[in-house]
Amino acid sequence: MKVGIVGFAGSGKTTIFNTLTGLRAEVGGYSGKDKANIGIIKVPDARIEALADIFHPKKKTLAEINFVDVAGPEATEERQSSGLDSKLVNNMREVEALVHVIRGFENPALGQACDPSREIANFDSELILTDLISVENRLTRMKKEKANPREKELFEQCKEALEAERPLRDLTFDDEAQQLLSGFRFLSQKPLLLLLNVGEGDISQGAPPAVAQAAAERKLTLITMCGTAEMDIAELAPEEQAEFLQDLGISEAARDRFIRAAYGMLDLISFLTAGEDECRAWTIRRxxxxxxxxxxxxxxxxxxxxxxxxxxxxxxxxxxxxxxxxxxxxxxxxxxxxxxxxxxxxxxxxxxx
Ligand SMILES: Nc1nc2c(ncn2[C@@H]2O[C@H](COP(=O)(O)OP(=O)(O)OP(=O)(O)O)[C@@H](O)[C@H]2O)c(=O)[nH]1
Ligand SMILES: [Mg+2]
Structure with a gap:
């Protein structure tokens, strides 16, 4: 399972990436650099331990989530008329699900006050606009070719939704339609989890009502964490982590909370394989x-x-x-x-x- 950590520049994507993966990618001013950060986390699963007690396998393998963190576009007041940068779009197309990191802390270096509700709306618009451009291109090409009428109808339906600012994830498609669309890897069709990254003082507060509402209107799940604090915690020894979490009023380390949320919201489940060679968990969509x-x-x-x-x-x-x-x-x-x-x-x- 490959998950993209996405969002506007300076929202704390790399900080969250470090928290989740335990890696130490360079934080701050990373935008503009070409390379994506890639990290893997193992999904804790007590069932694998239980199976290993029976099979005594040579190898135990937990399910993995691959995270890809790429520099984000500059946050702007208005959405960009040309859609997102093509390198970023390609990076996003390759992943199976997106986590949108939203800036919920003030950062004077960015010259723009934090406005999480606007970021949610703007980012969703960017995804929708990017898809609309692809759909329109496809429709133009279809006019020149002898298009499959079913496909044409389907793309017209997508166009209509996108023009009405509706993401493709809100539409239901049958297997045949899904098959026709799958090659396009539309961004607004990917499962999306919202992650509000708040300042140190706001961790125990939860999300502001307006932000919670912006998420609810889109039927998206929102989790709140403080990237910098959690990154510090992730670097501690496990014994020390519990104490620190308690001091900060956080009930569970970000990583565990995140994995659970990601599994639930991205509709992931695990199936298992068991034998003397290996006991293993595999991640699939429900x-x-x-x-x-x-x-x-x-x-x-x-x-x-x-x-x-x-x-x-x-x-x-x-x-x-x-x-x-x-x-x-x-x-x-x-x-x-x-x-x-x-x-x-x-x-x-x-x-x-
Ligand atoms: N106060 C506060 N600062 C944070 C938090 N998370 C990140 N920052 C700071 O915000 C700045 C940007 O963080 P990054 O993680 O580099 O942001 P990014 O989204 O990866 O940015 P780009 O790669 O440029 O798109 C850094 O100076 C971080 O230390 C947070 O939870 N609270
Ligand atoms: Mg970054």
């Missing part, structure tokens, strides 16, 4: 079908997918072996259309020719 999920493990497993042998984690923990689960009728054989559930332990049967 609603992913078995064949697609198999592709997370290896593309051969998706291509040659035959069936998935599935047992739920609680059932497995009751019987503690595949054979006993089978005897008890808890081991199911599922086809490619099966919707994978959180904690499913899967074994994929496949065939490569």
């Amino acid at each position: 609603g992913t079908k078995a064949q697609k999920a198999a592709g997370k493990i290896h593309s051969d497993l998706e291509r040659g997918f035959i069936r998935a042998e599935v047992v739920s984690f609680p059932d497995f923990m009751q019987y503690k072996s595949e054979a006993k689960c089978k005897e008890a009728g808890k081991l199911r054989l599922e086809g490619k259309e099966y919707i994978v559930q959180d904690g499913d332990i899967m074994h994929i049967r496949f065939n490569v020719s």
Whole structure:
């Protein structure tokens, strides 16, 4: 799972990136530099420990979230008429989900007072505008080619929504439409989590009502944290962290809070694979079908997918072996259309020719 940390310049993206990954990328004035910061975090999962106690595998592997932090565009009063910078857009297209870091602290160097509600609206507009440009380009090309009428209708529908300032994530598409759109990797269609980055004094306050409302209107989840304080905490030894958090009135380290929020809001679940070689958790979107999920493990497993042998984690923990689960009728054989559930332990049967 690849998540992009995005937002306007100076909102604290790199600070948050450092907090989450434990890395120490350069903070402040990073804008204008070409390189993106890339980091990986492991998603804590007690189920893997429990499975490892049974299988004693050579290897335990937790699900990972890859974070990509890129310099943001300058915040402006008005939205930019030409859409976002193409390098930034490409970086955003490559990720599966976006975390929008919103500046909720004063930063005199930026010459602009903080206005989180405006940042939420402006950033969403940028995503929408960028998509609108792509949709219009596609429609223009379709006029020249002999276009598939279904596709044309679909793009007209997207255009209408975007022109009305509605992000594509608000629309529902059937499988066929989804397939037609997927190659375009539209920005306003990606799951979006809002992260309000507040000053040190405001951590225990929560989000201001206007900001909470701006999020609610868009049906987006908002989490609040203080990047600088959390970055300091992330650098401490684990024993010291708890004490520090308590002093600051924060109930849980940003990383854990963030991972939970990201999993929930980005609609992520984990399925598991277990054996003597490896016990492992894999991240997928809720609603992913078995064949697609198999592709997370290896593309051969998706291509040659035959069936998935599935047992739920609680059932497995009751019987503690595949054979006993089978005897008890808890081991199911599922086809490619099966919707994978959180904690499913899967074994994929496949065939490569
Ligand atoms: N007071 C306060 N300052 C912060 C907080 N988070 C970040 N800053 C400061 O804001 C400045 C910008 O932070 P960065 O993390 O570099 O911001 P960025 O979003 O990565 O900026 P670009 O890479 O330029 O787009 C730095 O001086 C940080 O120390 C915060 O929670 N509170
Ligand atoms: Mg940065």
